[in-house]
Amino acid sequence: xxxxxxxxxxxxxxxxxxxxxxxxxxxxxxxxxxxxxxxxxxxxxxxxxxxxxxxxxxxxxxxxxxxxxxxxx
Numbered sequence: 001x002x003x004x005x006x007x008x009x010x011x012x013x014x015x016x017x018x019x020x021x022x023x024x025x026x027x028x029x030x031x032x033x034x035x036x037x038x039x040x041x042x043x044x045x046x047x048x049x050x051x052x053x054x055x056x057x058x059x060x061x062x063x064x065x066x067x068x069x070x071x072x073x
Contacts, residue, residue, distance in 0.1 A: 004028045006037040 002025045008015050012031065015021055022043065023031075031037045 001025055003043045005040045005043060006032070007040055008037055010036045012036055 003022050004025050005020060005022050006028050008017055008019045008021065010017060012019075013021065020040065023037075025042070028037060028039055032039050
């Protein structure tokens with residue numbers, strides 16, 4: 001369900017007159033029809049950020065081989 005930003009024209013959900021709040025679209029349309037709210041804008045869902053992969057982890061073999069090389073030197 002989409003979220004919308006609304007401006008209150010009456011005390012609504014313990015918010016004073018003139019407050020800007022966010023509601024789901026269904027509720028906003030219901031109370032806008034009763035003249036309690038004024039719908040200002042529909043909020044867009046932000047695009048999910050791309051996952052950044054971390055550096056590859058060293059395996060146990062790689063760290064063991066490095067330790068052996070150091071001990072030989």
